[in-house]
């Protein structure tokens with residue numbers, strides 16, 4: 001069982017000091033993929049970085065600017081290009097002059113998701129001023145942010161370590177309130193599992209996801225997160241022992257414990273697992289593994 005953490009005291013627009021170097025302002029965009037809303041982090045004092053400014057919401061922009069009144073924003077820092085994370089970067093840059101740091105997504109290939117909204121949409125206009133796709137550092141007085149490439153949730157996802165507090169801002173890569181949606185083709189389960197190992201190996205004392213409260217029992221949490229993915233894989237392999245099947249036949253049974261609103265997203269996560277298992281040689285299918293393919297044990 002994943003030891004979820006969901007307890008959080010939020011008042012939209014209020015600026016909460018949450019550690020010596022970190023403040024948080026939450027946007028009023030709660031939903032099935034954003035929990036209580038996007039938590040925008042302000043790092044440092046006097047000269048500050050703003051991590052994941054959030055959706056293009058004028059009220060949230062004003063709340064961020066009010067929180068840093070009398071200070072200078074020197075960096076706008078993005079974990080990934082989803083519409084609940086990056087769109088406010090442009091308007092915040094226009095008001096502060098701060099450069100935008102992040103990783104541009106290489107391809108704009110979109111999953112064919114039909115009528116159903118699968119997740120927060122992609123911010124296809126996202127283009128950082130400074131590319132951190134290969135890692136890199138941003139610093140200010142008393143703080144450093146180290147970009148850690150963590151592809152999986154999206155191909156361009158970055159986490160940011162704050163060594164002064166042995167902390168890490170994990171975006172949507174690791175969240176305390178929920179597992180992460182992996183949506184192919186931009187999302188990739190093989191990359192995702194490697195990125196979990198990468199963060200786990202750093203032995204951070206605390207993780208700050210963009211949605212929800214911090215994770216303080218870091219190693220146990222990431223361990224449970226990895227186990228959860230392994231269990232999903234075992235469930236798929238177990239179900240396919242009864243014979244070949246398609247994803248739409250497996251989801252209602254294997255995700256019976258999940259909010260039905262999230263079943264379409266679960267189907268995309270299952271596709272990500274299928275692609276991973278076909279790559280590993282555990283499953284077979286005819287042609288490239290897709291949402292409508294029939295899968296069988298190899």
Ligand SMILES: [Zn+2]
Pocket residue numbers: 080082120153172
């Ligand atoms: Zn996201």
